[in-house]
Amino acid sequence: MSEKTTGGRSGNLPPEARSFVGRLDELDWLEQELDPGVGIDRLVSLVGVGGVGKTRLALRAARRVQDAYPDGVWLVELSPLHTAGLVGLAVVEALRLTDQSTAPVTEVVAEWAQGKRLLLILDSCEHVLADCVPFVEALLPVLPGLRILLTSRQPLGLPGERVLHLDPLPVADDAVALFTERAADTGFVLGDTDRAAVEDVCRSLDGIPLAIELAAVRLCELSLAQLHGRLGAGLTSRLDLLAARDGEGPPRHRTLRTAIGWSHELCAPLERLLWARLSVFADGFCLRAAEDVCAGGPLPAGRIAGLLARLVEQSIARRHDTDPDRFRLLDTVREFGADWLRALGEEHAVRLRHRDHYRRLAREGCAEWNTGRQVAWCERTLTEHANLRAAMDCALTEPEGRAALEMAADVGFLWRHCGYLRDAQHCLDLALAADPAPGPDRTRALWARGAVALLQGDLEVAADWAGRCVDAAEEQGDAVAVVAAAYLTGGQLSLSGKLSEAIEVLSAAPRLPIRQDGFGAAQLQVRVALAFAHMLRGAYERARAVAEEVRAASVACGEGWAGAFADGIVAQTDLARGDVRAAVRTARTALAGHGLLHNTVGAAMALDVLAAAVVAAGDGHRAARLLGIGARVWELTGRAQMASPDLLATRLHHELRIREELGDTAYEKAYQEGLAMPYGEGLDYAAAGR
Structure with missing residues (x-):
């Protein structure tokens, strides 16, 4: 997943869109408290009423001290959260951790942040204080390099918390x-x-x-x-x-x-009505979504663009900082609109329209995932994550479960492929716990749940869901669903080290015309898994033949998720053949493909292959930097080399070869240079070549 940088510094601070007025004394105080070389307290709370400017002051102060945090200043926006227990998950997402484990999120963050120096800004905490307290209590004692700045209408009330009460402007x-x-x-x-x-x-x-x-x-x-x-x-x-x-x-x-x-x-009456209805959006929204969700009764869809422009003129709605086609309401303004919506008696109806809009969006995304629109759907899934989560929560709380199951199958599939594994697990578990009746939606949900478990390395759980999916697909009589289910079974066997059994299952899957939807993507993933299993067994020519089939099918479909993995496998077989130039070229192609889809696991695997190819080409210094970049990216996944003994052994082999060529001192210097590069900068370096 991408990581924003500013002047080479890692983190995700947004650009400052407007000038900053006043607050010089408060800025000086915060700068001193947040400077790790000066301040001794590691929890600072910026407290004040809504609209007093807490977030803007926090961001301005963070920009002043960001050079003191080599591992980043990270903004975690909590205002979109509407369900308890999601603060840790929001932190994982803000840090761009592609968490493959099933461990508690505090453990995931603590493991990743060990030895790092970073600043977390927990913004708008007042409605989730009960979740923030245990999260902060769990992390600060075990992470001496961590500082936390939070904004809230009230402090956490923890020992050692430094509180600045922000007054209105003089x-x-x-x-x-x-x-x-x-x-x-x-x-x-x-x-x-x-x-x-x-x-x-x-x-x-x-x-x-x-x-x-x-x-x-x-x-x-x-x-x-x-x-x-x-x-x-x-x-x-x-x-x-x-x-x-x-x-x-x-x-x-x-x-x-x-x-x-x-x-x-x-405001004019219709402007007020639009303001109230826009309050259902959990985060930003585009004009099309506003028209779909907010139109009705006295408010026709054709009037919404003009009315929204008026709300922007009045600073009720604001254009997004980085995307002029998206809009947002400030938290306090949204709260007011939500109160008005309840007073109008429309809250439930508009929330259902919001749910149905994102239900249709997820359905369209799955239907077109295995096409040339895959990258666009990945970007849209990332952009609309907060709204998809809110709509999914709404679907899960409605008494009629069919909508929840259908939506969980689609949203879970998209989230699985775009890095939101815990969100996918959460919604799929809840939807499937209702023991829904057999049918295509249930089969798709079972597949998505098993596919999530595979990426999490939760192999016993993956085997259970694989068995259920196989039974459901056979009962349904959908031949493509049966092929898709083979991916779960074969993938679980392969990661468990049972390569012969995996190859048998995956080879037996029928070769059917490839569909454009999610199960079409699964058809390609069956073949990727087969190529990977052959490669792990050392059958490089068989692995190459299957991987090249996948590459051709990927090009024909226009998709890139499976194709990028196939490129990585072909690069490894190029290396095994001794065709070093081809290996370097193809590994960079794989890296670019994974980068387009924010696939951190795929990018990490491609970096390992590229480092091996570059050292074979005679550039040990660059190879050492690439291993360092790869180590940083693997950190984001939570499981280096997916904990595969074969992949770990291969990586160690290439490290020893580079050390032998450079010597330990030169190797460590180059490796640390790569490790220090932020995610985006590291990928740019790897892709640039000489």
Whole structure:
């Protein structure tokens, strides 16, 4: 999976889209606390009401200190989580760990982070504090190089926690500066005679940045005098009721809600309705999704693009930082919309439309997975992960189980191929626990569950699901499903070291026309597994013949997942033949294919082959760096060389050959250079050649 870098530094900090106003004292305090050479406390909590700017301050402070964390500054966004027990999983995903194990996520993170120096930012923790506490308590004592910065409306309450209570902006200085800067987009320029009115506006909004930004953009339709007058005149009775309903909260939180409510009041009726309905999206959304989910009744689909543009103009909706075709609502704005949706009595109906939209999306993704659209579907699965998870949770809680089973089969398949193994395991286990009636959806779900277990190396569990899938496929009478089930059986036997039995099962699978859907992908994976088993036995020519068949079929389909694995096997047979140039070229082709699909396991395997080919070509220094890059990528999978004795022995053989050529000192230097490269930089180095 890809890893974002900034100036060679690893991590996933987003670009800063807007300028930063004020907070200099708070920034200096955070910088000192987060600097591992200065601060001694490793848990820092940035606490304040919604909209006060906690996330922006945390990100600005993190950028200041990121050079002190060679293993990355990592942002973990928790606001999309709606189900308990997912904080650790969100951390694994943010770190881009392709976790193949079934161990608890705290153990996975702890094992990966041993000896590393990194900063985790747990953002928007208030609704998952009960999950954050044990996660933090488990990691900090065993990871001395880890620091955690969290943003929340309240602290965790743990020993040693350093807490910064973030106050609103001082009105006379920073609040006025923020208002003026944001209002500049409307053409407003602060004059000497305007300052008192702007200060009054900011004071009435308690200096809360989000409230100030929402007010500032209103100058596109109101004069400053009108804005000042409306805020000074107080709220309508409807907003007074809203403030009263939230009256148990902190006064400044009530101020924010009333400020958002005032902005809501100024929206046209259909803008308010769209705002409420958009609140069901767990993360960003595109226009097509908004039209599909939010249209209905007085809100026709054809009006949504224009209404969404209006919400963007009013800072209710915002364009995504890096993808201009996607939009998002800030957490507090989304919460307000969700309250309004409940008040309208539409929450359940709109959530079902959200579920059905992503149910159709997953179905389309599976139907086209074994085609030239595979890379596009992989990217879309990654982009829509939070929404797919929310829709899957909705499906699993509905009393009618058919939708949950169908969706789990499709979403589980996509997640399995795009690295979200734990999510896939979770939804498939819940859907299959209901003991659904036999049928195509159940067979597909059984296959996906067994395929997840294979990648997790959970071989006993994989054998159980394989047996169930074989029975279901035979009962269903679908010949392609029977072939797909052979992949589970043969793959489990192969990874268990029973190569003769694996080859027998995989060779016996009928050669049928390859479909475009998920089971079509499984047909290709049967042949990949057969080639791999032959290779492990040392039957390189047989392995090559099967792998080349897969390559040809992959090109014919337009897919790349199985094709990239086949390229890696062909590269190994090139090396066995002594055709070093071909081995280098084909290994790089395999690496590029896996990179397109964010396939970390495949990329790690290709790097091992490439290192072996490069040392055979006489470049020991480059080969040592490649082994270091490969070791870093294997770390992300949780299981070096998939714990295969054959693959581990081969890797050790090539390491010893490089050491012999370079000497231990030169080898260690080059290896450490590769190990220090961030994921993306390392793959670029490997792909670049000389």
